[in-house]
Amino acid sequence: MDYWHKKWRCPFFVWDDREHVACEGKCRISFPDDASAKEFMEEFCASEHGWEKCAIARNKLRFYERKDKEETANVKEKAVWISARGK
Numbered sequence: 001m002d003y004w005h006k007k008w009r010c011p012f013f014v015w016d017d018r019e020h021v022a023c024e025g026k027c028r029i030s031f032p033d034d035a036s037a038k039e040f041m042e043e044f045c046a047s048e049h050g051w052e053k054c055a056i057a058r059n060k061l062r063f064y065e066r067k068d069k070e071e072t073a074n075v076k077e078k079a080v081w082i083s084a085r086g087k
């Protein structure tokens with residue numbers, strides 16, 4: 001669904017309708033009216049760099065950074081384990 005037909009810049013954008021925007025992870029923001037929705041979407045979701053200032057987007061970026069670090073640590077741990085088995 002794409003009510004506003006904007007060029008969505010936020011990588012976490014999922015869908016919009018007249019008074020809502022939904023983001024990855026079942027997050028949904030409700031706005032009191034069209035003007036509020038339009039203002040927010042233009043400042044954040046559909047802004048080339050504005051989306052990086054959105055608290056929800058920043059939280060999701062930190063989540064993925066944390067997951068990447070955990071995955072890297074697990075891969076290193078597995079490599080050490082495999083290496084130790086080979087000795």
Ligand code: SF4
Binds near residue numbers: 014022029044056057
């Ligand atoms: S900018 Fe924020 S509110 Fe908009 S889609 Fe991204 S995470 Fe959701």
